[in-house]
Amino acid sequence: MNKLLKKQGSNICFGVIVLILAVMPLLYLRGVMNGSTISFLGKCIAFAVAAMGIDMIWGYTGILSLGHGLYFALGGYAMAMYLKLQSTGGKITDFMHTGGFTELPLVWKPFLNLPLSLLLIMLVPGVVAGLIGYFIFKSRVKGVYFFIISQVLTWAAYSIFIALSPYTNGNVGITEIKSIFGSIKGSSNIGNMLLLFYVALLIMILIYALCRFLVNRKFGKLLIAIRDGENRTYFSGYRVSNYKTFVYVLSAVIAAIAGAIFVNFNGSITPSQMTISYSITMVIWVAIGGRGTIIGAVIGAFLINLSEYNLSSGAMVEIWQYIIGAVFCITILFFKGGIVGFVKDQLPAFIASRKRKKNKGEEVPTKA
Numbered sequence: 001m002n003k004l005l006k007k008q009g010s011n012i013c014f015g016v017i018v019l020i021l022a023v024m025p026l027l028y029l030r031g032v033m034n035g036s037t038i039s040f041l042g043k044c045i046a047f048a049v050a051a052m053g054i055d056m057i058w059g060y061t062g063i064l065s066l067g068h069g070l071y072f073a074l075g076g077y078a079m080a081m082y083l084k085l086q087s088t089g090g091k092i093t094d095f096m097h098t099g100g101f102t103e104l105p106l107v108w109k110p111f112l113n114l115p116l117s118l119l120l121i122m123l124v125p126g127v128v129a130g131l132i133g134y135f136i137f138k139s140r141v142k143g144v145y146f147f148i149i150s151q152v153l154t155w156a157a158y159s160i161f162i163a164l165s166p167y168t169n170g171n172v173g174i175t176e177i178k179s180i181f182g183s184i185k186g187s188s189n190i191g192n193m194l195l196l197f198y199v200a201l202l203i204m205i206l207i208y209a210l211c212r213f214l215v216n217r218k219f220g221k222l223l224i225a226i227r228d229g230e231n232r233t234y235f236s237g238y239r240v241s242n243y244k245t246f247v248y249v250l251s252a253v254i255a256a257i258a259g260a261i262f263v264n265f266n267g268s269i270t271p272s273q274m275t276i277s278y279s280i281t282m283v284i285w286v287a288i289g290g291r292g293t294i295i296g297a298v299i300g301a302f303l304i305n306l307s308e309y310n311l312s313s314g315a316m317v318e319i320w321q322y323i324i325g326a327v328f329c330i331t332i333l334f335f336k337g338g339i340v341g342f343v344k345d346q347l348p349a350f351i352a353s354r355k356r357k358k359n360k361g362e363e364v365p366t367k368a
Contacts, residue, residue, distance in 0.1 A: 009344070010212075010293060010294065010295040010340075011212070011295075013295050013299070014208055014295050014298060017298060017299075017302070018201065018204075018205060021041060021045070021201055022198075022201065024037075024038060024041055024197075025038055025193075025194045025197055025198070028190075028193075028194075029190070029194075035184075035185070035186075035187075035190075035193060038193060038197060039184065039193070039265050040265075040305075040309055041197070042196065042197050042200050042261070042264075042265035043262055043265045043266060043305070044301060044302050044305045044306065045197075045200045045201060045203075045204050045261060046200065046258045046259070046261035046262035046265065047258065047262075047282075047285065047301040047302075047305055048204055048297065048298045048301040048302060049203065049204050049207050049254060049255075049257060049258035049261065050068070050072055050254065050255045050258035050259070050282055050301070051282060051285045051286050051289070051297035051298065051300060051301040052207055052208060052211050052254060052294055052297045052298065053068065053207075053250070053251035053252070053253075053254030053255045053258070054068055054251065054255070054282050054283060054285070054286045054297065055211070055286050055291055055292065055293070055294055055296070055297040056211055056214075056215075056223075056247055056250060056251045056254070056294075057247055057248055057251040058283065058286060058291055059286060059291030059292035059293065059294075059296075059297070060215055060220060060223040060224060060227060060247075060292055061223045061226055061227055061243075061244060061247050062226065062227030062228075062230075063142070063146060063244065063247075063248065064146070064147045064283070065146070065147065065150050065248070065251070065279070065283075066147045066150050066151050066154070066276060066279045066280055066283065067147075067150030067151060067153055067154035067276070067279055068251065068252070068255045068279050068282055069154060069273060069274050069275055069276070069278035069279035069282065070125075070128075070153065070154045070157050070158075070274055070279075071125040071128070071129060071251075071252040071253075071255040071256045071259070072255045072256065072258055072259040072262070072273055072274075072278070072282075073157075073161075073259055073269065073271070073273045073274035074124055074125045074128065074256055074259065075121050075122075075125055075255065075256025075257055075258065075259030075260045076256075076259030076260060076262055076263045076269040076273055077161075077168070077174065077259075077269055078111070078117060078120050078121040078124060078256070078260065079117070079121055079180075079259070079260035079263045079264065079269075080173075080174040080177055080263045080268070080269040081108055081111040081117070081174065082111040082112075082114065082117035082180075083177040083178060083179070083180065083263070083264075084174050084177050085104075085108065085111055085112055086177075086178070087176070087177055087178060090104070090112055091104070092104050093169075095165065095166065095169040095170075095172070096166060096167075098166075099165060099166025099167070100166060101166060105166075105167060107167065108167075114180075121256055121257065121260045122253045122256060122257065124256075125252045125253055125255070125256035126249050126252060126253045126256075128252070129248055129249045129251075129252030129253075130245065130249050132153065132248075133244065133245035133248040133249060134241075134245050136149060137240075137241040137244040137245050137248070138241050138245075140241070142230070150279075151276050151279075154274065154275070154276055154279060155276060157274060158271050158274045158275060161271045161274065162271055168271075170271075171270065171271060172270065173268055173269050173270030173271060173272075174268060174269050174270075175267070175268040175270075176267070176268070177263070177267055177268065178267070179192060179196050179264040179265070179267075180196070180264055181195050181196050184196055184264075184265070196264055196265070200261050200264070200265075203257065203261060204298075207254055207257070208294065208298070211254075211294045212294055215294065219243075222238060222243055223243065223247060224292075225238075226240055226243060226244065255282075259273065284300075284304065284328050285297065285300040285301040285304050285305075286300055286338075287300070287328065287331065287332065287338060288300040288303065288304060288327065288328060288331045288338055288339065289301070289303065289338050289339055289340060290337050290338030290339055290340030290341045290342075290344075291338065293338075293340045293341075295340060296338050296339065296340035296341075299339055299340065300338065300339070303339070304324065304327075307320075307323075307324060307327075308320065308324060311323060311324075
């Protein structure tokens, strides 16, 4: 049993999370919880997907990216553009009309088609990440210089989206949109809500399976080698820059898919999802859950967002951010492996130490 838990503990834990999530809509149908809770859990699924992408680039490869909010937002905007055109019947929106357009801008036209829109959700962030990754990693930029560059690029993209208000609606973003299956609000749209929720859950399962598959192969071992000794990996004959670029693109595409899921549940996307603070929040999810584990990213995303959801109302409304900050600081200072590291390594080591001390204390000295 212990061997099974040691080898398959992460998968078992993920299975339990999936099972709990799968039951939630059934409780909604029984009237135990309301639709807003199911919608929020759907957003948490999106956050968990994004966190897994962050864990691939940071936890396994050791590249701290503070700009993944950019890719999350790009995927979200791509999905929102399609959904907005569905609600307008393919015609220009109010903010386009205010911006002086009389017909649909060229950049919006590909989003009239669903298959092309789904492709662009992954393609656009992938190309952007590929170009950034190629030039940065080819130049062997890393450490503090990389995450400064990632912040600068994110801020530049944020400013561009604000400036191009006739195309993006500026600070307001793209709002008043329905999900890909139609409206999910109200008791008359329960079917759409459940369908969207289970599709999002399926995507999370597939992303988890993909990440676990990669990290358990030679590819994953190379990522860890790059993280723990990049120069040694270079001297071993591996093109480290290619591996880093690939995993950076992969994590960007995963973040974009998460953004697309988020928009369906949220009903809007704004440039605030592109900010540096949003990217840092994603890193916090992974750090608290346990980086370099995949399951830790999922646990951290759900734990932090559910805590915020419950603490940000009622008596804790004024101090909930301090509570989350304190949890983050305590985790970093005392539980370097996050929650997963504590349960997997620190707690068993502590129990074993206590047993050794107890057994040593019970030893009776023999007479000479």
